[in-house]
Amino acid sequence: MQDFSNIQALLYDISRNSSEVAYKKLFVLLFPALKRFACCFVKSAHIAEEIAADVMITLWRNRDELTEIRNIMVYSFVIAKNLSMNFLKRESGKVIVSLDDLDIRLETDNSTPEQILISDELKNRLNQNIDALPPRCKLVFKLIRQDGMSYKEVAEVLGVSVKTVDAQLVIAVRRLAESVKKEFNLI
Secondary structure, eight states, rough: OOOOOOOHHHHHHHOOOOHHHHHHHHHHHHHHHHHHHHHHHHHOOHHHHHHHHHHHHHHHHGGGGGGGOOOOHHHHHHHHHHHHHHHHHHHHHSSOOOOOOOOOOEOOOSSSHHHSHHHHHHHHHHHHHHHHSOOOHHHHHHIITTOOHHHOOOOOOSSSOHHHHHHHHHHHHHHHHHHHHTTOOOO
């Protein structure tokens, strides 16, 4: 998870001074998470990279208004979701795609000490259990646990209520806990 403490200063510098240095820092902060998020929808790292790049280009083009954006993370993720859904709609012959119908893949981030210490076998089992979650549960779990978003931010990104986000995360955690209990005979 990245440090977003100075993001407002970056946005101000980009907006008021068209600072490319600040934009590059913002890019480093946002791009990897946007790419992972888009990949959940489009199932292609290449297309997800293009979508994440398009989001970042949109931010640069609209740099004059960046300081007016209340939450740049939510704003960026909503753009990524919309671009992903538009791509899927174009590719599926104008068929409307529901979040519940998507096969969400969770990518692991090995940057924290806790994640590094977990054995590869346990990681594989956990990822299998995560992959078995319903698509919306998987997406909510990923946004909260991996990308560090708040319930409110996830609700805004997905266009659902905070209670729905909470319910989906409860379902995900409950199912993962049950799987771990069974796996290690803790029942």
